[in-house]
Amino acid sequence: MKKNIPEIEELVRLISKLPGLGPKSAKRIVLKLINNREELIKPLANILAQVYKNIVRCNICGNIKSSNSSCTFQTCSYSDKNYTQICVVENIADMWVIENSGIYKGYYHILGGTLSSSDNKKTDNLLIPSLVERVKKDTIDEVILATSATIEGQTTAHYIRDSLKDTKVKISKLAQGLPIGGEIEFLDDGTLVSAFKNRGPVVSD
16 A cells, blocks of 8 residues: 655645646656755755745745835835836736836836736735835836736726825726736737737726
8 A cells, every 4th residue: 555655745736736736747857856955945045044034025026025125126115127017917926927028117116916806905015005016115207007908907997096096196907919808927028019009098987
């Protein structure tokens, strides 16, 4: 009878939670790690411990940063760049896709998720109050809503629009090229460039 090893089972279970991986892929990765414990497991364990200890989420822009330093990437107002636009995205992966396309130069605001009409997720967790504060505090002319064309993404966009209604900032959203139900993270550069160039104003219902 095959005897299970709890530590191995738990490691497989955790790795299988990573994007694009399932139990079979996780088992192969675990075997690779075990067979190369000095070259892989030891340094991986050390760097994971450092990341867990030192890497945090910026409570202003939502990007990741070192816990012992200010957020210096162009996502944040602490940047030495003087931008007048903020692009609002759902997650860091979305920001990376937009950044790699080269279509946008400005601040980013990473929500860390979306709102849904069926749950009670607090808006504070999505840093929406922080976004409003950034618009009021900084010289921001336009907020670009780059949330996905899903129900949750559109729900979040509407909530942000309502949250900013007392400010004078222009609010636009990505338009042509963004398919219904599409997620920013999986768009190709051509589609993303089209969506940015043809963005339109957000109008009230």
